[in-house]
Amino acid sequence: MVNREAVTCQQVWQEISNYLEGDVDAGLRAAMDEHFRSCQRCKSVLEGTRNVISLYSDERMIEVPSGYGRRLERRLAQSARARTRGWSTWSAWLVPVAALVLIAGGVRIASSLTVPRPMLSQHAQPGRDIPPDMLVIVSEGAKDFHVAGCGVIHNKATARTITAKEAMQQGYVPCVRCLRKYVETAELRPASLESVADSYLDAEEDAKEGLRVSGH
Amino acid sequence: MAEPNVVLNNPGAGTPHEQDLIERVQRGQNELFYELVRPYERRVYAAALAILRNETDAEDVVQEAMLKALANIRQFRAEARFSTWLIQITVNEALMRRRRERTVVMEGIDDRRDEEGEYTPRDFADWREIPSEALERKEVRQKLADALATLDRKYREVFVLRDMEQLNIQETAEALGISVASVKTRLLRARLMLRDLLAGGWNQGWFSRLPFEKGTKPW
Numbered sequence: 001m002v003n004r005e006a007v008t009c010q011q012v013w014q015e016i017s018n019y020l021e022g023d024v025d026a027g028l029r030a031a032m033d034e035h036f037r038s039c040q041r042c043k044s045v046l047e048g049t050r051n052v053i054s055l056y057s058d059e060r061m062i063e064v065p066s067g068y069g070r071r072l073e074r075r076l077a078q079s080a081r082a083r084t085r086g087w088s089t090w091s092a093w094l095v096p097v098a099a100l101v102l103i104a105g106g107v108r109i110a111s112s113l114t115v116p117r118p119m120l121s122q123h124a125q126p127g128r129d130i131p132p133d134m135l136v137i138v139s140e141g142a143k144d145f146h147v148a149g150c151g152v153i154h155n156k157a158t159a160r161t162i163t164a165k166e167a168m169q170q171g172y173v174p175c176v177r178c179l180r181k182y183v184e185t186a187e188l189r190p191a192s193l194e195s196v197a198d199s200y201l202d203a204e205e206d207a208k209e210g211l212r213v214s215g216h
Numbered sequence: 217m218a219e220p221n222v223v224l225n226n227p228g229a230g231t232p233h234e235q236d237l238i239e240r241v242q243r244g245q246n247e248l249f250y251e252l253v254r255p256y257e258r259r260v261y262a263a264a265l266a267i268l269r270n271e272t273d274a275e276d277v278v279q280e281a282m283l284k285a286l287a288n289i290r291q292f293r294a295e296a297r298f299s300t301w302l303i304q305i306t307v308n309e310a311l312m313r314r315r316r317e318r319t320v321v322m323e324g325i326d327d328r329r330d331e332e333g334e335y336t337p338r339d340f341a342d343w344r345e346i347p348s349e350a351l352e353r354k355e356v357r358q359k360l361a362d363a364l365a366t367l368d369r370k371y372r373e374v375f376v377l378r379d380m381e382q383l384n385i386q387e388t389a390e391a392l393g394i395s396v397a398s399v400k401t402r403l404l405r406a407r408l409m410l411r412d413l414l415a416g417g418w419n420q421g422w423f424s425r426l427p428f429e430k431g432t433k434p435w
Binding site: 010013014016017018020021023040041044045047048049051052053054055056057058059060061062063064065068069071072073075076077079080083132133134135137146147148149150156159161162163166178181 | 394
């Protein structure tokens with residue numbers, strides 16, 4: 001049995017959130033459980049924190065403006081109609097033209113869809129274990145893809161959201177800042193250190209470029 | 217493996233009905249898309265509002281995000297949670313909107329402070345459980361919303377995405393473009409700060425004294 005003195009109140013407070021997530025190891029959990037049994041102050045912190053989470057996670061905590069759902073439904077319906085209408089208008093001539101294009105260039109089109117474009121940056125790491133469905137941001141003229149909120153997104157005016165898989169197929173490489181964890185695995189190979197450093201420099205340049213653009 | 221102490225509900229996630237709807241929309245039945253997103257329409261709104269803090273902007277961003285989700289529905293893969301995918305698109309849109317409109321400047325100064333410092337709880341009085349039934353009362357919901365609104369942006373966003381939107385830690389980190397370690401640090405602080413804020417008012421009996429006298433704050 002782990003002694004209560006194994007953890008201090010301060011340690012308990014720092015781990016209380018992880019404890020509630022089930023994200024502490026068995027030894028620490030046992031020590032914290034023991035601590036909560038005999039420390040009323042920490043027990044109060046635990047109970048309050050758990051209560052706070054359960055209250056805010058309640059759907060009733062989310063209030064939406066009056067008519068919000070109806071407006072969203074209408075907007076989506078308009079879009080669905082426009083897409084259908086657009087298709088029926090264009091499809092009259094689009095189908096034969098598309099058929100001709102496919103017949104003429106079928107082999108080339110098929111191969112270009114399956115073979116990814118080369119990486120846009122010569123220096124960057126290709127990235128590893130990136131979830132293919134992760135939504136990322138790319139922009140025109142940039143080499144990297146980013147997660148939303150990254151501070152070094154180049155040419156933000158043209159930023160668009162696509163999946164990581166598409167970004168990689170289009171030759172984009174993961175940003176060394178916001179997606180660092182996916183490129184760090186490559187650092188195990190000594191030869192790649194230099195190219196990681198190079199891609200940091202690229203990111204610096206992108207950041208400077210961003211500042212210049214935002215200064216207009 | 218330890219059991220998580222907090223049970224988070226995720227209504228409708230991955231049900232056969234939802235799977236069926238997704239496949240039908242992916243095959244071109246766009247008119248079914250609203251039915252597909254309706255169970256999550258409140259959550260995506262809350263995500264946008266947490267970032268933009270303006271109801272009109274949040275609603276506008278949700279509409280744009282849902283149109284984008286519809287346009288990209290074929291990229292959705294069944295192994296992901298549909299709700300998470302919608303929330304991530306919404307957060308992306310909201311963050312881009314905020315960057316464009318530069319509304320971030322006013323809150324930016326405080327944001328670099330204190331993240332590394334440890335947070336010490338202030339109120340150690342025995343916790344009086346706030347029952348979930350209390351949420352039926354608008355005043356209680358308002359007090360909780362007010363407490364959340366007092367948090368710095370970085371704490372509020374992480375708390376909303378993890379505890380209200382029920383993204384996991386990794387998804388929260390990816391959506392906001394920050395590290396998992398930052399999410400954990402901010403989440404800890406957000407939760408403890410909210411507990412302190414609510415304890416201060418709750419233990420002084422604001423729940424039993426509702427409605428409040430005009431102009432008084434419970435904490």
